[in-house]
Amino acid sequence: MKTVKRLNWEKDLSPEQREIVEHTDGPILVIAGAGSGKTRIITYKIAYLILKKGIPPNRILTLTFTNKAANEMSERLNSFKTLKYEGLWIGTFHSKFCKLLRREAKLVGYKNNFFIYDEEDQLNVIKQIIEKFGYSIKTISPKTIYRKINYAKNHLISPEEYAVKDWDRYDSIVKNVFIEYEKFLKSHNAFDFNDLLIKPIEIFSAYPSVLKKYQKKFKYILVDEFQDTNLAQYRLLRLISQENNNICVVGDDDQSIYGWRGAEISNIMNFENNFPNAKIFKVEQNYRSTKNILRLAQSLVVNNKNRMVKNLWSLKEDGEKITLKSLKDDKKESLWIAQCIKKEIFKRKKKLCDFAVLYRTNAQSRILEEGFYKESLPYVVVGGIGFYKRKEIKDILGYLSVISNPDDEINLKRIINYPPRGIGKTTIGKIEVIARENGVSFYGGIKLGIESEDLPERSRESLKMFHTLIKKYRLLRRKISLSELVRTLVDEIGISKLIKKEGTKESLGRWENVMELLSAISDYSKQSDNGGLDGFLERVSLFTDVDGWDNRQEAVTLMTVHNAKGLEFSTVFISGLEEGLFPLYNYMNNRDEIEEERRLFYVGATRAIDKLYLSYSLKRMRFGETKTLKCSRFINEIDKNFVDMDLVSATTKDYRGKKSFEINIEDEKYKIGKAVIHEIFGNGRIVEIEDRGEFMKVLVDFEVVGEKKLLLKYANLKVID
């Protein structure tokens, strides 16, 4: 059911949006506040380029943050009656540069059927290397190494450049593992996520003619969510845009929430310096939220130092007040949320899909699920362990990967004894030796192992069976459809029996997942432009749970604030607003990190269209222990004039109606102009106040020693009044 729309430049766009759409040439930065119609601007710009300027779609590159965003844009383009956009490059950075790599892989020594390793695969590679070096993964944590390697790759640091302080043994281990890791991936024809961006950069610098080809091809480049691009993405944009210099980036510095993943907020802050003669637009009208929601969000985010000044405004009414609720513990919080939703559905005739419950960490979903279950309220959890990361799914995908690319040792080892076929640790160890001695891959080692005298008859028999199985499917893949292939495979290896045998309460769900995979594959097979087995594997690697989430489903949506980026809901709950959880404890120590947490809260709050609920618990179960918690500093920061409060304090006093909290009452004593006494510096007056809460700092002008900035916590100042 395709809804066909006529494009109406005047009616569909505000005058300022239209100006941006029609300003096509040269570098453009659009600072677009939350809910100001970013997606609309980009889609209409694409339409404008094609229809009004006659640019062929295949000469426009549009980069988004999620596949979902790209799909939505495509859908909108599809709804425009007269628009033909076949050939348009639209998708995430990762998927588009993966596409480029499929074409150019041989330039970096890869075959074009490369496989993409996810975190689990990467960890397996790292573990294997650590053990090969003779370390124990007890002393050398694979996860730490993984983080360090990822950090380096995010910052475009190669293993050779990886700096080691010569006294730091750990760092030199990281470096060595890093070097081996890169070699391993290459020799197994696999990339990790970072490689999808890094390798194109390598290709472009080594082969200027290839770069030229793409520079010429892409006359116009459009980028969404620019505030979350990292160094590699930024480098790619610079390289590709050089020829035509028509690059339009859209973003909002207040919504930059991926710093931990290497995103550089400076990319957006310094755009004007890096792209000379850039035209800057600011869109401050918000079309999404009520005034109350906007004011609250704004009152929070102004506490950030490192931001561009913006003043969001809205033509909507004030709307309902924000509800702030404090609860005794996390169980009560989840029940309260479920009950609020029920009430709203009953009173205001809202639908389940109008609600989203957001949280800081995935682990919080479980307690919410329990509460929803008790209240028999349907819900979907988006994210967490993604569908394609579930064990039963990865096992099947492991087979498919090996069928496509037998060099993939990691997946080969994953499935070689699943289902158990008598190929255990000892046999695998022997094959590794054989492979190394003969200079062949692990798969090659299996072939030799079948003939080898060093292996017992039984193992050789098992290996032979396994090898025959893989060979059979490698042949079969050319003869039957992908969907039939996987069905036959699932049948032959007896997954159904295997899962049933486990006999756990999750077994049924796991089997359902397998069936869901089969139907996903058959859907994929039906698409006319499908890329066969390799295409499916690629899609799966780059797929996220949000991409698959259906927003019309009759269920409440539960997800992290990160996942909610770019989405909107009539009613939004932000839960777990406690010091240490949101902001998360790892990020409470430095200013930049706190600012990112604050932006995250801002992103969450601005998802709401009509009504926002904020809640926190005074006790929460973590690590199997119940901890007592204080409410988030962000709650203290927001302007309470638009908030209805219903609070339980730690001392069970009711703070209803009061404008500030206990923490704040202490702070209130310190105001600009107040006279204070310090033990050493003597008398002075407060001239400036920075931060509130735990890290509150004051600038005091002392009579004797002049101005000093003091951290209130340690200063021991006395106010004299």
Added chain:
DNA sequence: AGAAAGGTTGTTTTT
């Protein structure tokens, strides 16, 4: 070789 039991570890957010 494989299953079952026991101990230890750790949770941030994700393309």
Added chain:
DNA sequence: CAACCTTTCT
């Protein structure tokens, strides 16, 4: 409180 890894038992 799990998930994960190691050890122990069959």
